[in-house]
Amino acid sequence: MSVTIKDVAKQANVSVATVSRILNNLPGYSEETKRRVEKVIEETGYQPNAVARGLINRKTKTIGVLVPNVADLFASEVLAGIEEQAHDLGYSVMICKTDNDGKRTMSYLQMLYEKRVEGIVIVSEPITLDYYQAIKSMQIPVVLVATKSDYPLPFIKVNDYQAAYDATTYLIKKGHSHIGMISGTKGDEIATTPRVKGFTDALSEAGIQVTSTMIAYGDFSFKSGKKQMTKLLKDHPAITGVFCASDEMAVGALSVLYEQGIKVPDHVSVIGYDNTATAEKAIPPLTTVAQPLYEMGKSAIELLLDSSKTDQKIYPHHIVERHTVCLLK
Amino acid sequence: MSVTIKDVAKQANVSVATVSRILNNLPGYSEETKRRVEKVIEETGYQPNAVARGLINRKTKTIGVLVPNVADLFASEVLAGIEEQAHDLGYSVMICKTDNDGKRTMSYLQMLYEKRVEGIVIVSEPITLDYYQAIKSMQIPVVLVATKSDYPLPFIKVNDYQAAYDATTYLIKKGHSHIGMISGTKGDEIATTPRVKGFTDALSEAGIQVTSTMIAYGDFSFKSGKKQMTKLLKDHPAITGVFCASDEMAVGALSVLYEQGIKVPDHVSVIGYDNTATAEKAIPPLTTVAQPLYEMGKSAIELLLDSSKTDQKIYPHHIVERHTVCLLK
DNA sequence: TTGAAAGCGCTAACAA
């Protein structure tokens, strides 16, 4: 049994109220009693019980984070930003790995509510009606990162359309005209549709005709990047540039190109998306469009905890030039 | 204000005790009242307050994890295992990113105690006397993953000495005799000293002389891998094999080799350590000694929550053969 | 400056 405020009060010959005041820096005691109480606290090694505190002030100083997966560089970078900012503001973070499983997500939502977290951030996950209704009934602040929703929920993300448009334009400006895209999951309205549109618009506006086989649908993973790059190469042997909707897929593409003895960027240029830690470690180092993931994570906590902030934020993206894109001679 | 057990009791015309019994599946009520109460729960959307519950049963159903960093594949893989197993057992996990900062770690330890977590897992972090004393006084179960300590704390790890010995022997068996090592941080008694010893022992036993310049000390990072590979190449142009104490460093080595036009594995073979997700995505795919990180994470939770288990576990490592090591002709 | 007491939302004796 650990020492409680009562024990401290008894040993210091004061009431629990006085101890509480001292603990919380409230006025109402003499320097003399303060010293006495602090001495007892020191001696007994007393530590306040945050659970009891939470019950009475309805403040748990903890927030919950829902992510599809923790073991990936995209999510963990966002998570790092979240943790950092939360810690700075005195909050703890509970992680919930949803595995893209709706049932699991719902039960996490409920658990977070039961534990009375003060806020929830949801990272790169589509928001179903179920989720939204649960969120709404809980009355807990929620912010979305790298995703958004038709329901009125604050979010933080980059402009996916524009980012894809810019990446494609970058390739075009480098002289490429046979450009393919390895996109994300077909039907994903957040991370696929806008990026595909950005890609096709950039091409059309440059007077380059787009055929459907120039767009290969993956699922953001390394493996799918390999698979779709292989397909692209077969369908379009003359291809000189590829825009990948994630760094993971871009790295997969790089692997295939390497295996087939196709030099990057000399024969084929590739540009990725995200600028996760994997990009700079790729061979060759990957040119990619950067999302400020860490900052977005930090920002999510600010948004969550400070209701005076505006409730949606488009972060700027930018192209990080490394060595996988070259000027086409 | 959310609905409480009292509200439910009132509306269902029963006492709070009865509602509590129904909520907790205890005996002591008729089917009829059960139905009535459940209907009210349904209608009101009542959700029990875990904070209040925690106060009374001294069970918060949450555990804390301390990691130096979340945005890296080593830690996040372990974390994924931890989260998975915790979730399976009905626990939530709070993450604490220590940034290798002692002060920060101490304050996390205190916070976790105040929040009355039921257990703490510490991932790949050296345990100082401060930490140990704090842990001991808290009386909360702790388990170490991928680290260990002279203090009596349960831990889960691989046999680093043997793993390094095996990796080196693997290179030797492939016909290599000019072998260098890129090790971790000098002085690290957990992840460096035993691995360096495993390396030198394997070499000596094979009758190969080891000179100190064959061992280049990095700090496990990609960047340090690049730097130390460069150094190794300068000091030992005839080198044909390199053992790296982390996949990150191995990938750094691969980059340097690529830049210098040295073919892997034809000219130089490299073997990594960890088998993080980065290994299979490397170009060429990295041969490495695997630690079962995910499993170790899961195991940590079992150890933590089930005191009947033995309190230390050496997990088996094994070599994953990919394409960065070849038989020397 | 200090203390007594009520109560946060729940569980668990104990009684009925």
Place this chain on the structure above:
DNA sequence: TTGTTAGCGCTTTCAA
């Protein structure tokens, strides 16, 4: 089968 009641460890009136 059900209810009453006493806390869990704390904060916060209110009164002294």
